[in-house]
Amino acid sequence: xxxxxxxxxxxxxxxxxxxxxxxxxxxxxxxxxxxxxxxxxxxxxxxxxxxxxxxxxxxxxxxxxxxxxxxxxxxxxxxxxxxxxxxxxxxxxxxxxxxxxxxxxxxxxxxxxxxxxxxxxxxxxxxxxxxxxxxxxxxxxxxxxxxxxxxxxxxxxxxxxxxxxxxxxxxxxxxxxxxxxxxxxxxxxxxxxxxxxxxxxxxxxxxxxxxxxxxxxxxxxxxxxxxxxxxxxxxxxxxxxxxxxxxxxxxxxxxxxxxxxxxxxxxxxxxxxxxxxxxxxxxxxxxxxxxxxxxxxxxxxxxxxxxxxxxxxxxxxxxxxxxxxxxxxxxxxxxxxxxxxxxxxxxxxxxxxxxxxxxxxxxxxxxxxxxxxxxxxxxxxxxxxxxxxxxxxxxxxxxxxxxxxxxxxxxxxxxxxxxxxxxxxxxxxxxxxxxxxxxxxxxxxxxxxxxxxxxxxxxxxxxxxxxxxxxxxxxxxxxxxxxxxxxxxxxxxxxxxxxxxxxxxxxxxxxx
Numbered sequence: 001x002x003x004x005x006x007x008x009x010x011x012x013x014x015x016x017x018x019x020x021x022x023x024x025x026x027x028x029x030x031x032x033x034x035x036x037x038x039x040x041x042x043x044x045x046x047x048x049x050x051x052x053x054x055x056x057x058x059x060x061x062x063x064x065x066x067x068x069x070x071x072x073x074x075x076x077x078x079x080x081x082x083x084x085x086x087x088x089x090x091x092x093x094x095x096x097x098x099x100x101x102x103x104x105x106x107x108x109x110x111x112x113x114x115x116x117x118x119x120x121x122x123x124x125x126x127x128x129x130x131x132x133x134x135x136x137x138x139x140x141x142x143x144x145x146x147x148x149x150x151x152x153x154x155x156x157x158x159x160x161x162x163x164x165x166x167x168x169x170x171x172x173x174x175x176x177x178x179x180x181x182x183x184x185x186x187x188x189x190x191x192x193x194x195x196x197x198x199x200x201x202x203x204x205x206x207x208x209x210x211x212x213x214x215x216x217x218x219x220x221x222x223x224x225x226x227x228x229x230x231x232x233x234x235x236x237x238x239x240x241x242x243x244x245x246x247x248x249x250x251x252x253x254x255x256x257x258x259x260x261x262x263x264x265x266x267x268x269x270x271x272x273x274x275x276x277x278x279x280x281x282x283x284x285x286x287x288x289x290x291x292x293x294x295x296x297x298x299x300x301x302x303x304x305x306x307x308x309x310x311x312x313x314x315x316x317x318x319x320x321x322x323x324x325x326x327x328x329x330x331x332x333x334x335x336x337x338x339x340x341x342x343x344x345x346x347x348x349x350x351x352x353x354x355x356x357x358x359x360x361x362x363x364x365x366x367x368x369x370x371x372x373x374x375x376x377x378x379x380x381x382x383x384x385x386x387x388x389x390x391x392x393x394x395x396x397x398x399x400x401x402x403x404x405x406x407x408x409x410x411x412x413x414x415x416x417x418x419x420x421x422x423x424x425x426x427x428x429x430x431x432x433x434x435x436x437x438x439x440x441x442x443x444x445x446x447x448x449x450x451x452x453x454x455x456x457x458x459x460x461x462x463x464x465x466x467x468x469x470x471x472x473x474x475x476x477x478x479x480x481x482x483x484x485x486x487x488x489x490x491x492x493x494x495x496x497x498x499x500x501x502x503x504x505x506x507x508x509x510x511x512x
Contacts (some may be wrong), residue, residue, distance in 0.1 A: 123226055131227070253360075368415070
């Protein structure tokens, strides 16, 4: 009888998810369950188990439906559930503060007439969702919204409305936060969350009748407070997730893209040709990413940092060489290939030294994939043939980058732009037709090589990319008008005499 064992990696993944879900349920029951009417231990245990099973169902369904959720690593899932735990802690803390304020008012003989259920509208339910959206992406942000809605609906005093309230407001905030490029995006998300919650507050008046006009106002104001508390909590939590988990929001990437970054300064000084090459690629990939729906910020910042390893040996790369000087003329093809390949390893070391985000570090080896350094490989084969050996004896692996192949659309874009921009510089007469032909030829070459097999770029995407690359390169490398040289001015004898007279007068006056 054959027994199929589950792979160790799969077991580790399932164990990680199980521990994360159990931790979330335990924290929710401990903090939020304590705020509900007292219940027996068995009831609380069964309630936590039911929440855990529901969360597990959401996780399984998301893996089956959402492509952006399927291929994530254990670290990503652990970060998601950690955000949910932090959100539970924040909501419980705010809830306790609100109850304490109400109790303080009652002790001071200030009658509030606000129901306990009305306070539920002022809790920051969407804080974890905003952080997940900005650091992990839209798909994981939506999953976080669904999981938060399930947890909070079970432990809310307005349980009949809580599921729709939390899910709808969280997803609205998540969608509003897709293009978070500045701190003002937090305010936009807060306003969107508040606007979505207000109809639920109005509907609650029919299900949970208000005790007074103050109670009605408290529910409406609570919706606004919930949006801004969620944004404030997300703003405070995001830097910790970026630092400890290694993820990066678009805002952090934009901050890195300034020329004040130490690595970019070093690149511009040590390898100015590479720096210029990187800036041009940044324009190319940003334009193409906008067209195909990829992340333009990741593409642009990845382009700026993808060749930072060339700062170690800049003169061995053609864009940094002085015309007529080529260090590779005195080296064997295998040694030249070794030096060229080493910029990837050096780039990864620099990325880790300066603590670049993982998404940028991964693009350094992926933008070359497993491609071959054709120039030196062909040169080695030619030398072998001239020396009487078979060209097949040349070890191809010595001229091949270690990989991996591009794993994301952004890395695939960078690979295409890197080769095309370098090739465009070799055109003697860069007309639009020639640039367009070159772009299409290079795209076809990379596609046929199989380097794009592990990223999600489609044929339609490649068509859009070709148009964007052609437009940008044509604007940069188009032919200029050859202006005629200005004719030399003929100076007459009279003008010379007049100038001499002026100079003598100035000397007489002591000015010259």
